[in-house]
Amino acid sequence: MTKIVVVGSGVVGLTVAHELLKDETNQVTIVSQQFPTDFDVSTLYTSPNAGANWHSFASDDDIFTQEIDKIGYFKYKEIIKNSPEADVTARTDVHYVPINKFNKVYKGIKKFPWFAYGDMGKTVNFRELDESEYDTTKFAYAYQYDGLVIRTSYYMTYLLNEMWKMSGSVETSNSRFSLRRGTIKKLLDAYDYHHLGKADLVINCTGILSKELIDLEPEEKEKVYPIRGIVFVAENTxxxxxxxxxxLLDPQYPEERLYFMPRREGELIIGGAYQVNNYSKVVDPTFIVRLITRCKYYLPQYKWDNLNIIRTQVGYRPFRKGGYRIERKGKIVHCYGMGAAGFQSSWGCAVKVVDLVNDYKNKSKF
Ligand SMILES: Cc1cc2nc3c(=O)[nH]c(=O)nc-3n(C[C@H](O)[C@H](O)[C@H](O)COP(=O)(O)OP(=O)(O)OC[C@H]3O[C@@H](n4cnc5c(N)ncnc54)[C@H](O)[C@@H]3O)c2cc1C
Known part of the structure; x- marks a missing residue:
């Protein structure tokens, strides 16, 4: 048996632990400062503060990320079909490009994401909208595809429950799965958190807080940085x-965005912000005023008056210069730096981590 400690219970750590538990020779402990069931969630715990949807940001030549995101798309579709309790909902995802962005940024050339083409284009039912379907005085073009929305904390709790099912419903002294609350100062300390004795391997899924780990390589700490996001959760009236x-292109507010995710049970996520290296928790009160003004201008077909905003969520997207770190160094596997894509990439990243773990096991003849 292989004893593995996963540090972190964000969407990345949970999905990695879930995939590791599918192998009955793995015994997994998740140790984490915060869990999805916590009432008071820190801004440094990104996953509960996300939207979240699937919209791959991979560039046309980034096959590595495309493959990762593809795995996520198919996995979420399977979850939608078989597991309503996960609170992942199929929704059409529509994208409008305003005329000023088309002219100034795209230089008059229509740009579509990589998943518009080929087999993936067919899979996601990608199509450019006809001009009759949008306001041509505001938008240069628009497209849509079969997307999905994830109710984040709920979905992560589902992952936890799936893991308990895989390890047997009752926690015994030799269960294959366990949770431990704790803050790891050094990854080297994490080996001692396994519920069955000293761990063989540690998986680092600490997101933005990887920067704080004493024994992370100094050059790696330098690479991690936040892009702050802000979303408002409203009743969807x-x-x-x-x-x-x-x-959106608003030259006066270049770090502001405009997007919406209607969740199944009647919440509407309204975003957002994309603020590089911003660790503030404070939300400018004029921001929501600008957002609603833009809603009324760009999307007047919806009712924006008297919107009941339930809460404001601030989170730091855990970016890493150079992209995701999915790498084994001796007895530590790193999996962090998923930036704005932790939900859509989590299943694909988990597959890569399992491959690294299996490679280690083969080489060490477990
Ligand atoms: C507003 C917003 C909207 C977003 N929308 C989307 C979207 O639509 N689609 C999408 O795919 N992504 C989206 N993202 C990005 C996504 O949320 C992140 O990429 C993802 O949550 C990162 O997950 P993670 O598990 O790496 O980190 P986290 O969720 O931050 O988890 C890290 C975990 O590690 C634990 N931890 C950290 N350090 C230690 C330590 N030393 N000891 C013990 N435990 C530790 C923490 O407590 C936590 O449990 C959005 C993000 C934001 C902020």
Whole structure:
């Protein structure tokens, strides 16, 4: 048997632990400062503060990330079909490109994501909208595809429950799965957190806080940085049913965005912000005023008056210069730096981590 400690219970750590537990020769402990069931969630715990949807950001030549995101798309579709309790909901995802962005940034050339083409284009039912389907005085073009929305904390709790099922419903002294609350100062300390004795391997899924680990390589700490996001959670009285994004360009507020995710039970996520290296928890009160003004201008077909905003969520997208770190160094596997894509990439990243763990096991003849 292989004893593995996963540090972190964000969407990345949970999905990695889930995939490791599918191998009955693995015994997994998740140790974490915060869990999805916590009432008071820190801004440094990114996953509960996300939207979240699937919209791969991989560039046309980034096959590595495309493959990772593809795995996530198929996995979420399977979850939608078989596990309503996961609170992942199929929704059309529509994307509008305003005329100023088309002219100034895209230089008059229509740009579509990589998943618009080939087999993936067919899988996601990608199509450019006809001009009759949007306001041509505001938008240069628009497209849609079969997307999905994830109710984040709920979904992560589902992952936890799936892991308990895999390890047997009752926690015994030799269960294959366990949770431990704790803050790891050094990854080297994490080996001692396994519920069955000293661990063989540690998986680092600490997100933005990887920067704080004493024994992370100094050059690696330098690479990790936050892009702050802000979303408002409202009661969805607008009538909006599709995930909707306006590819906003506001030269006065270049770090502001405009997107919406209608969740199944009647919450509407309204975003957002994309603020590089911003660790503040404070939200400028004029921000929501600008957001609603943009809603009324770009999307007047929905009801924006008297919107009941339930809460404001601030989170730091855990970016890493050079992209995701999925790498084994001796008895530590790193898996962090998923930036704005932790939900859509989590299943694909987990597959890569399992491969690294299996490679280690083969070489060490467990
Ligand atoms: C507003 C917003 C909207 C977003 N929308 C989307 C979206 O639509 N789709 C998408 O795919 N992604 C989205 N993202 C990005 C996504 O949320 C992140 O990429 C993802 O949550 C990162 O997950 P993680 O598990 O790496 O980190 P986290 O969720 O931050 O988890 C890290 C875990 O490690 C624990 N931890 C850290 N350090 C230690 C330590 N020393 N000891 C013990 N435990 C520790 C923490 O307590 C936590 O449990 C969004 C993010 C934001 C902020």
């Amino acid at each position: 607008t009538g909006m049913k599709k995930i909707t994004a306006v590819d």
